[in-house]
Amino acid sequence: EAGVTQSPTHLIKTRGQQATLRCSPISGHTSVYWYQQALGLGLQFLLWYDEGEERNRGNFPPRFSGRQFPNYSSELNVNALELEDSALYLCASSLAPGASYEQYFGPGTRLTVT
Amino acid sequence: AQSVTQPDIHITVSEGASLELRCNYSYGATPYLFWYVQSPGQGLQLLLKYFSGDTLVQGIKGFEAEFKRSQSSFNLRKPSVHWSDAAEYFCAVGAKSSASKIIFGSGTRLSIRP
Numbered sequence: 001e002a003g004v005t006q007s008p009t010h011l012i013k014t015r016g017q018q019a020t021l022r023c024s025p026i027s028g029h030t031s032v033y034w035y036q037q038a039l040g041l042g043l044q045f046l047l048w049y050d051e052g053e054e055r056n057r058g059n060f061p062p063r064f065s066g067r068q069f070p071n072y073s074s075e076l077n078v079n080a081l082e083l084e085d086s087a088l089y090l091c092a093s094s095l096a097p098g099a100s101y102e103q104y105f106g107p108g109t110r111l112t113v114t
Numbered sequence: 115a116q117s118v119t120q121p122d123i124h125i126t127v128s129e130g131a132s133l134e135l136r137c138n139y140s141y142g143a144t145p146y147l148f149w150y151v152q153s154p155g156q157g158l159q160l161l162l163k164y165f166s167g168d169t170l171v172q173g174i175k176g177f178e179a180e181f182k183r184s185q186s187s188f189n190l191r192k193p194s195v196h197w198s199d200a201a202e203y204f205c206a207v208g209a210k211s212s213a214s215k216i217i218f219g220s221g222t223r224l225s226i227r228p
Contacts, residue, residue, distance in 0.1 A: 004157070033215070042220035043158075043204065056215050090157055099146045099208025099216050100165065105157030 002026070004106035006091050012112045013081050021076040021109045025093030031055075032074040033094070033103060034066060038087040046089075049074055050097040081113045116141045118207050118219035126225040129197055135190040135222050137205030147188040148206040148216065149179055158204065164188065175199070200226045 005024045013019050025032050034046040045058040049068035063079040072093075078085055088110050092103040117140040127133055139145060146165050150158040162173025169181040179190045188205060202223050208216040 035218075040220075043218040045215055045217065048215055055213065092158075097213070098211060099214045100210065102160055102163070103158075103216065105150075105159070107155070107157045 004091060004093050004104050006089075006106040006109050008109060009107070010110045010112070012114065014114055015081055015083060017081050019078045019081060019085075019111055021078075021089050021091075021111070023074045023076070023091030023093075023106060025072050025074070025091075026104055029093035029095050029104070030072055031094045031097045031101070032068055032072065033092040034074070034076050035090045035092070036060075036087045037090055037108070038084070043090065047076065048097075055097060078111070083113050086111060086113045116145065116207050116209065116217045118205050118217055120203075120205055120219035120222050122222045123220075124223045124225065126227055127195055128227045130194050133190075133192045133195045133199070133224070135203050135205075135224070137188045137190065137219060138186050139188060139205070139207045140186065141207055141209070143209070144183070146208040146210065146214075146216075147179075147181060148208070149173065149177070149188075149190050150204045150206060150218075151175075152202040152204065152221075154201070161190070161203075195224075195226055197226045197228070200224055 031050040035043045048056040066076040068074045088108045090108045092105045094101040119138045148163045149161040152158045164181045202221045205219040206216045
C-alpha cells in the first residue's frame with residue numbers, strides 16, 4: 001500500500017511569489033492535515049480537510065490556504081511568500097476525522113524563500 | 115485549550131543506556147496522547163498512543179510510555195537505546211471528539227553517544 005506522497009520534494013521561491021504544495025493521502029483516507037515545521041518550532045498545525053471541507057485551521061494568516069479535491073488529494077497554497085515561510089511542510093492523512101484515528105505522514109516539502 | 119510541553123530540547127545518551135523523554139500536557143479531560151518519531155529527512159512515524167485503560171503503553175521499536183494523570187505527564191522510555199534511535203521525538207495530545215485536531219510539542223532531539 002502506498003503511503004502519503006508529497007510533491008515537490010523541494011521548492012525554492014522568492015519573496016512575494018506564490019507556492020503550491022501537493023499531497024496525496026493513503027487510499028481510503030478522507031482526512032488530510034497540513035503542518036509547518038520551521039527550525040526550532042516543532043510542528044505547527046496549519047489546516048485540516050475532511051470530505052472536501054475545511055474542518056479546522058491553525059493560527060496562520062489568510063495567505064495560507066488550501067483545498068481538498070474529490071479524490072481526497074489536497075493542495076496547500078501560500079501567497080505573498082515571506083522569508084519566515086521557509087520550512088518543511090508536512091502532510092498527513094487519516095482514515096476518518098478525529099484524534100482517535102492515526103495520522104500517517106508524508107516525507108514533506110522543503111520550501112525555501114529567498 | 116490543549117497544549118503540550120517537552121522541556122528537553124536536546125538529550126544525549128550513550129548507546130545501551132536507558133532513556134526517558136519528558137512530556138507534560140494541559141487538557142481538561144482525559145486526553146488522547148501520542149509519541150511520534152522523526153528520523154532525519156523523513157516524515158513522522160507513530161511510536162505509541164494512549165486512549166484509555168492500562169496506563170503503561172507499549173509501542174514499536176521497544177519504546178513504552180506511562181500516562182500519569184496526577185502529574186499530567188506521558189513520558190517515553192526505552193531500557194536500552196541503539197544508535198538507530200537518534201531522531202527527533204514529538205509528544206502530542208488530542209481530544210476524543212471527531213472534531214479534535216492533534217497538538218504537537220516542540221520536540222526533543224535525541225543524540226546517541228557511541
